[in-house]
Amino acid sequence: MTETSLPSSAFRARQVREGEKQAAQKLGWPMYQLMENAGLAVFECLQYCHSTAKHVLVCCGGGNNGGDGYVVARLARERGLTVTLWQLGEASRLQGEAALARDAWLACGGKIDTPKAHIDAAVDVIVDAILGTGLSGAVRDNAAALIKALNATAKPVISVDIPSGLCADTGQILGETVKAWQTVTFICMKRGLLTGQAALYRGELIFAGLGVAEVLEQLQPASTRVIQQDDIAAMLPPRSRTAHKGSYGRVLCLGGDQGMGGAIRLASEACARAGAGLTAAVTHTDNVLAIVAARPEIMAQSWQLGLDRANQQLSSRIDWADVVVLGPGLGQRAWGKALYASHSVVRQDQSLVLDADGLNLLAQAPDYKENRILTPHPGEAARLLNLTVAEVEADRFAAAEQIQQRYGGVVVLKGAGTVVYDGRQHYVCLAGNPGMATGGMGDVLAGLIGGLLAQGLTLSQAGRAGVWIHSRAADLAAESGERGLLAGDLFAYIRQLINLR
Structure with missing residues (x-):
């Protein structure tokens, strides 16, 4: 789904975080199912937009955004692609669904590396799963260094949910920010992707409802509407046949x-x-x-x-x-x-x-x-x-x-x-x-x-x-x-x- 067919509603990040839990509970889904669906949506974008890619670099952060990245990495490896995974911070500190995604990656033979100063020339596509919608303050130095390295390469980048460094509520850049070729955003549109500096960083905007979008919209009032x-x-009905200039x-x-x-x-x-x-x-x-x-x-x-x-x-x-x-x-x-x-x-x-x-x-x-x-x-x-x-x-x-x-x-x-x-x-x-x-x-x-x-x-x-x-x-x-x-x-x-x- 591209920018020409985006949802008509947009939400604050807090609304999405609260609403996705309510929606999953209403559907009887475990939260990990949403992470699996999110990773699949990004992987499908990778296959469609970069069909010739053979080597993928997945950069993961410490939250659920990083967990989504682990799912993308696992799916790519299972389809025969070469996958390098960089973890910003300690992988052992991941919790909840992100820890489950990490373990599934390791179980399929994947390895976890720390970020390097330079990106291998053999890498065809980069997946940005570093910072998610919860970012509110300035990007920290270690994340900023990694983001700067990603932006320094000419290789295409797919951002998971939102480009790392961009505020999901305002569209403000909060320091070094990933310049994505595509951004696959989940469940509901984040309003910060629609205005401010977002147009410089989001690339092509792709929406994936993950099967819960309609349910969430019933549970949360939209903070913003997209003009359609x-x-x-x-608003502009046909004119009466007897109309005059008055x-x-x-x-x-x-x-x-x-x-x-x-x-x-x-x-x-x-x-x-x-x-x-x-x-x-x-x-x-x-x-x-x-x-x-x-x-x-x-x-x-x-x-x-x-x-x-x-x-x-x-x-x-x-x-x-x-x-x-x-x-x-x-x-x-x-x-x-x-x-x-x-x-x-x-x-x-x-x-x-x-x-x-x-x-x-x-x-x-x-x-x-x-x-x-x-x-x-x-x-x-x-x-x-x-x-x-x-x-x-x-x-x-x-x-x-x-x-x-x-x-x-x-x-x-x-x-x-x-x-x-x-x-x-x-x-x-x-x-x-x-x-x-x-x-x-x-x-x-x-x-x-x-x-x-x-x-x-x-x-x-x-x-x-x-x-x-x-x-x-x-x-x-x-x-x-x-x-x-x-x-x-x-x-x-x-x-x-x-x-x-």
Whole structure:
């Protein structure tokens, strides 16, 4: 099972450890059966992904993760492969199911060696069973040395359950961390594999339920949901044959100071492409002609600082809108600050998407509102929380929670493994690619979310649907290459995805 067909639920490591015992007890299985099943799943991955391998190095730690490694080693030896097994620490100190797996390895003629400084050139594949999901502190020196040696070789590595050194709950690296080619994770998805630094270390993510996944999900509430295509399609039913432009909402996009007109143009077009009935933009005078010439469907008008008539027109346009998108190209000069202040008249029955410098200005004068979606990248999140970017990235789930608790609404914390938090549930998006690291991508997302809100989606639904459609569109646009991908390249694919059936 690959990343395209992963479970829709993800859990904290503690939940999995508790739940697997409950599930095994409910099924009447001994815990050792789960270890056997786990080892078999890794061995099957080894056979499928590295079918020509003849010599396997299995690196085991001191817990149950190491026990899984012993099972892999035994199965490989029984199939005629050459197996070298390295034990970090004393093999005699293994307990419980791990000790049973060790004894079964020895009983089949296997040997236990201590880690060496260099890996034999004859080794074809390495199995990482060093550190499991229980890791919470920094990787110790002896494990770090072994992990460093594994990463120094060009040989493929399969990680058992989670790459050693990666936090199962947050995706933070806790020192030296294995860079796996494949990670076979068991029973339930660990949420730390889905965000943070995980994408750099997990390789291809393969899920094995071991026969107890469904039972565990009945016993433990999921802490995180993976955003799925079917969920998005259900939010976007076919349109009525008698629909008209007034049926699908009116969106006002505010932003685009002098020299930053591209941002508000991208946001406005994304809103229209999302299916909003009517889209208007209020922007700097310099930007109006360019927007109307390129996309005449957008009702663009200028706003000049200090003019009473302009303020009256702005107030009227805000009152006209069902949804307001504020921030793309806003800037933090006098013009942007004054336009930002105008959102104070947004009514409770209007939804607000706050992005870019709208978030930076919010950080300077915090307030709490329930009727909005905040879309920070890690830098903006750090300013909202008065933290460093590193502190935000160390636990993206916690950061999203803290922003929501402090500022209200729904939070979309962008990045690899974007996190959406609506005050009750975390959602993670696995779509997207590094080609999205370019100007304008966030503007497109903000406008897309605004367009979805206008069509009647809730804040939570619009956040999830916007993130998934945006990221999936980028994946489709990047099929000819990630480098050189532009934000505007997403529009054709957004239209395709917004019409999912």
